Amino acid sequence: xxxxxxxxxxxxxxxxxxxTLSCSPISGHRSVSWYQQTPGQGLQFLFEYFSExxxxxxxxxxxxxxxxxxxxxxxxxxSTLELGDSALYLCASRNNFGxxxxxxxxFGPGTRLTVT
Amino acid sequence: xxxxxxxxEALRLQEGESSSLNCSYTVSGLRGLFWYRQxxxxxxxxxxxxxxxxxxxxxxxxxxxxxxxxxxxxITAPKPEDSATYLCxxxxxxxxxxxxxFGTGTRLTVIP
Numbered sequence: 001x002x003x004x005x006x007x008x009x010x011x012x013x014x015x016x017x018x019x020t021l022s023c024s025p026i027s028g029h030r031s032v033s034w035y036q037q038t039p040g041q042g043l044q045f046l047f048e049y050f051s052e053x054x055x056x057x058x059x060x061x062x063x064x065x066x067x068x069x070x071x072x073x074x075x076x077x078x079s080t081l082e083l084g085d086s087a088l089y090l091c092a093s094r095n096n097f098g099x100x101x102x103x104x105x106x107f108g109p110g111t112r113l114t115v116t
Numbered sequence: 117x118x119x120x121x122x123x124x125e126a127l128r129l130q131e132g133e134s135s136s137l138n139c140s141y142t143v144s145g146l147r148g149l150f151w152y153r154q155x156x157x158x159x160x161x162x163x164x165x166x167x168x169x170x171x172x173x174x175x176x177x178x179x180x181x182x183x184x185x186x187x188x189x190x191i192t193a194p195k196p197e198d199s200a201t202y203l204c205x206x207x208x209x210x211x212x213x214x215x216x217x218f219g220t221g222t223r224l225t226v227i228p
Contacts, residue, residue, distance in 0.1 A: 033216075035218075042219070042220040042221065043203065043218035044218075045217075090160070092159075103148045103150070103207045104150070104162060104165050105150075106162055107152075107161070107162075109157075109158055112157075
């Protein structure tokens, strides 16, 4: 079974631009979560989508948004990029929502975003 | 406030030298504790889930244990390929929703 895939793997943008990242979950997984990983803050939860609806959100500004499509693929958008948005953005999928055994998440390789 | 603390930040071991990594947590309503391994430039790789105090899980040279306040990842006779950053995360709060808090990790280096 193929793992979680993310595109693009690397991205360079300038301040003020916007960016869209894509994530395809493991086949059959319907929940997709996004995380930001930086050396200083570690892994921080951005939001989770299940059945095309945002189910939970971390403490990030409104510039960070996402959506999920009917095939469970998800996109994350960051508008008005700032230097501090430079990070590894990770997507994770899990196969269910609402049961204890479904908390296990499987991560993709990430998108390395550099803002100059 | 929910918190996850991992120690040590970095650990260097000789090949075959066993040791333990620590993950202490303060959360309300723990629903699960997870261990991941992350290699440079890659996403975290799932290792274990622990749900209740006293639970233990093993995989090759790794063994994870859980108490009410902390979890340990024991590495027995490590090999250079075990070198990686090991991340601990806790799932707490609202049933069903993802509310995963990660520690900052322990960077393990195993020297041949």
